Amino acid sequence: MRFAARAALLACAAAAVSACAADQTGTQSASAAPPVSNPYPSTYAPYPDRPTALVGATVFDGLGGEMRNATVLFENGRITGVGDASLGVPAGYDQIDGTGKYVTPGVIDIHSHLGDYPSPDVGAHSDGNEATSPTTPEVWAEHSVWPQDPGFSRALSNGGVTSLQILPGSANLMGGRSVTLKNVPALTVQGMKFPGAPYGLKMACGENPKRVYGGKGQAPSTRMGNFAVNRQTWIDAQAYDGTDRDLAKETLKAVLDGEIKIHNHCYRADEMALVIDMAKEFGYTVSTFHHAVESYKIGDLLRENDICSAVWADWWGFKMEAYDGILENAALIQNAGACVVIHSDDQDGIQRLNQEAAKAQAAGRRIGIDISDAAVIGWITHNPAKAMGIADETGSLEIGKAADVVLWNGDPLSVYSRPEKVWIDGALMFDANDPKRRPVSDFELGQPGAGDVK
């Protein structure tokens, strides 16, 4: 218990972002502007852990490093050592034999709708798109998250996912704030909230907003309408002085102030280039283009603007924007020196981000772009952490970082491998060898298949 509290404090300090500071200062000025910037604070605290040594496995550190027969140590929720076989196991550590196995940082999905579009996928659960106005920066995804979504447990046990960003859907040009979660079962979304993680703003290019609102006979009904509505909204946000509280403009102002990261659903190369110009016009930056199936056409532009591309390995054909999708997208982006993230946007795909990364790697290799296994693991660990603003805390195996760790029963880039154990802040949250070390959501309890290996 004592350790847990300490780790939570550490998490806040390490992340060093405004939301944490507000925990201490926000209440002082609650009755007047400026508003409480963190009104739904994280109550997440790491679960009890044990000092643990993973010995003898192949380790990918998330930063491009690979070590065979390595040792990874963690204690009090933090990585305390990563090294070769000469790194001794301190007294009191549980030693786990990793021979023939692999260790990676916890997998991170930058694009998930778990909780907002949970299972069962019924109308009563459809809480991911506030599709009533083309811009809804006032909504927050965390207010829709149903913590009982069984999808969280599958992402943990099959995908080794330890952190994930829940985004609003793409019906709107500005869909609302994202929330970053630790993938632990909890009764409340606050109990899952990643302490100190910055918010994101979900934006969407192209077909979806114009289809949704054009279908209602209102703007935007075209791509030029998309930009017109976006630009006017930014102009209005620039004029906001914060005197009267306006939820939408508070979010947009925080974007302009650099506190909230832009996650922009955008498939086409030409549209991404326009968004980059729009961001410059209004003085903000884009963290990541999501669903960026045409990034391979503009890898140079993305590198120059330091924008990540969150991509699938091989989704294709479902809409015009996806028609130019190719398997080599991720490899070509990496080859151009730009940042690659593999994302899911899917309750099934999130269980196999490692496999999607492997497919994308293999496609590159077939055209002579050889990207190391260690770098490819970075596509699903450090790169999403960086793009989400939590890389100081997780996404790599470095001393002092959170002990978000996956022990795989084989090469994580092989189709034949699965997570064997998953730790979040040093707490063992999944163990394939222990049927009880597997979450069963309230929804599943007492239903057919409850507690199955899934």
Add this chain to the structure above:
Amino acid sequence: MKMLASALALSVALVSPAIAQDLAITGATVATGDGSEPIQDATVVVRGGRVVAAGSGVAVPAGVPVIDGTGKWVTPGLFSAVTDLGLWDVGAVEESDDREAEASPFSASLDMSVAINPASQHILVSRMGGVTRATVIGQPGSSIFSGQGAIIDLGEDPDTVTRARAFQFINLDETGARLAGGSRTAAHALLRNALREARDYGNRSGIAGTASRPEAVRTGDDLPIDPRMVDNETQRGEDVLLTRFDAAALVPVANGSQPLYVQVDRAADIRAVLALKNEFPQLDLVLVGVHEGWLVASDIAAAGVPAVAFALDDLPVAFEELAATQSNIGRMKDAGVTVAIGPFTDDFQPRFAPQFAGNLVGLQKVPGATGLTWGEAFAAITSVPAKIAGMEGQAGVLAPGAHGDVVIWDGDPLELSSAPERVWIDGVEQPLDNHQSALRNRYRDLDRSELPKAYDW
């Protein structure tokens, strides 16, 4: 007449099929697709478009060109059960999409074979992924019946459809219940009525195989005449629900000469489908989807009904799939069910089949899970779906007499790092380029200094 003849000659000239080449591949790891494990240092021989031999110790006949398969894997082409190949271009572009006919007055009579486009990128992309044959079906639109599916090959020629009207497809899941009027009871009532109308219509219409006319003489794999073609009778009962076309289309379902594929998920619904055989013993059923199949696996096995089941779905996305698990297929297989991986429609592209199968192999290492051996998993995307499609021994397998559908892979075909290098269908080597590969080639570098990328092709 003369003009017609010359037009025919021209069309023959344009579509003249490529000639099957004799070939032998030696020294490769060969997986025959029949459920057995891969064979090291083996040989595959194809002559006249058919497999002659596959295995170790196979001699290459004189005069047959030899390909060195050292370091490669050689397999039959993948057979994808229940796809929508060739029926659409872009999902969100309605005009390009022939999978569904929501506003049509027809349902069971819809014939997919007339719409399949052999030049579809979905066919080209799937071929690049090693898929050589498939069954094709649309989506339910106006009715629980989505129409008559086809069996196709993915060869680069206009002769795509191997068998038109190969099976009928019906939804008896939640989707079917909504389409039938709002409930499962409505779907079952509609089905029973439809089969009775079909039986009655068949008895009066002179369709072969019905009481009014004996079984047609079949000469092999020929197609029975389309029942719609033989009947000019318009007089029918006064309370019929089916159009004449739809009733005629269901005659072969009612008499068991055309399989009925049933999309169904919930364990109780699967039992209800199996129970249809009590009322309609001639039904030739195939289950599709089957998320909760493992809960009733022994019933399915006892009924001798094969299944095309989702491999990796493990979430209660609907109330009819509360028990969904990746162990579903393995458990059904262990119970004796003939089970293939599928369906491959919409975003489940047929080229993903090896990844799905590989995952089921991976399950063998997960305590409490039930997976498949490598041989079983590979069979679940080759010979088993071919068998379910009525092509046992003819496709999805490297066995003497089978179609010469052969793939050379650069590694274990179920592994994420592997891909087809060369593909033959009926002994004809196939092109593996498409829209995606052309884009890949254009953007391999980003140099736009001399001319725009539009000149790079």
